[in-house]
Amino acid sequence: PRYIWLSRHGESEYNLGGQLGGDSNLSERGQMYAKKLPSLLQGALEQSVFPDGKVPELTVWTSTLKRTNQTARFLDYPKRSWKALDELDAGVCDGMTYEEIEQQYPEDFKARDDNKYEYRYRGGESYRDIVIRLEPIIMELERQENIMIVTHQAVLRCLYAYFMNVPQDQSPWMQVPLHSLIRLELRAFDTIETRISADI
Numbered sequence: 001p002r003y004i005w006l007s008r009h010g011e012s013e014y015n016l017g018g019q020l021g022g023d024s025n026l027s028e029r030g031q032m033y034a035k036k037l038p039s040l041l042q043g044a045l046e047q048s049v050f051p052d053g054k055v056p057e058l059t060v061w062t063s064t065l066k067r068t069n070q071t072a073r074f075l076d077y078p079k080r081s082w083k084a085l086d087e088l089d090a091g092v093c094d095g096m097t098y099e100e101i102e103q104q105y106p107e108d109f110k111a112r113d114d115n116k117y118e119y120r121y122r123g124g125e126s127y128r129d130i131v132i133r134l135e136p137i138i139m140e141l142e143r144q145e146n147i148m149i150v151t152h153q154a155v156l157r158c159l160y161a162y163f164m165n166v167p168q169d170q171s172p173w174m175q176v177p178l179h180s181l182i183r184l185e186l187r188a189f190d191t192i193e194t195r196i197s198a199d200i
């Protein structure tokens with residue numbers, strides 16, 4: 001089998017205030033997760049079964065935003081940052097809370113709830129747009145054996161749906177908790193998922 005490791009970034013300052021998007025730093029709890037991530041990953045790697053018994057070299061991919069880079073900070077592996085892994089662009093709603101969006105753009109708020117997959121933020125993106133920009137990432141992932149991806153809620157949902165064979169229009173509603181490492185074991189005909197909580 002080959003493995004893909006997925007994690008959201010640790011809790012950010014924007015997460016604390018319920019604000020969308022932005023480029024904030026990790027909160028204190030988020031930093032605790034960053035510190036714990038190397039041992040969490042190491043423990044999980046030791047429990048994984050690789051073809052010739054050796055752990056293939058691991059590479060860490062992040063987005064270009066501060067919160068994913070800060071989360072990966074203590075992971076001692078080669079790193080690569082991708083713009084295509086940045087969070088869903090909420091356009092004019094960037095930095096707002098859901099309550100503020102509901103007040104200022106009530107029609108948009110409803111339209112998004114009615115069709116979250118297709119809804120495109122004004123001046124921003126839809127989930128469908130993310131799926132399209134993830135194509136090069138997925139092509140590259142298909143050639144790799146052992147990649148750890150630290151990214152954002154919406155992007156992680158789309159990647160997860162792709163590898164777990166869930167229809168993409170269901171991805172916007174999937175639960176992806178903070179402070180958990182997801183291991184996807186890609187086998188010839190299916191994918192096995194393991195979730196490892198950091199208890200933070």
Ligand code: F6P
Binds near residue numbers: 021
């Ligand atoms: O709240 C964190 C966050 O990553 C936002 O930056 C982003 O807009 C949102 O989650 C995506 O989740 P949803 O599509 O459920 O609003």
